[in-house]
Amino acid sequence: MPNGIIHIGLPKTGTTSVQSAVYKHRDRLLAEFGIFYPWISENLTDILCTAFHDDPRKHINVRLAGANTIEKAELLRSQSLAAIERHGKPLFFRPKALPILITTN
Structure with a gap:
């Protein structure tokens, strides 16, 4: 089994549906x-x-969140990085080095 699986889909190709289902x-997925x-x-x-x-600011959800200045965008960036930091240990140090699945567009 590979160490990782990366699914990258272009916008409007069902990537969000894949993310939601996974x-x-x-x-x-982990248990079975x-x-x-x-x-x-x-x-x-x-x-x-x-x-x-x-x-x-180029990401659509950043614009939708009203981050139209670099300062507001950087605040959202720091919040995203904090979320990754809070949850990052399981992301990068998963149990028994199991294969990881990342899906994004």
Whole structure:
């Protein structure tokens, strides 16, 4: 089994539906198939893009949140990074080095 599975879909190709289904069934994926899905958020795209995009204002959900200035966008970035930090240990140090599934667009 591979160490990781990354699903990257273009916008409007069903990626959010995949994320929702996998998040909903993450306990079963772990118990029955040994695949770990991070529990940071149902939609990893929002947190990852906000945290790591060169300009988070370019991510649609940052704009929808009203972060139209770099200061507001940086505040959202710091909140996303804090969420990753809070939940990051299970993300990067999963039990028994199980395969990890990441899905984003």
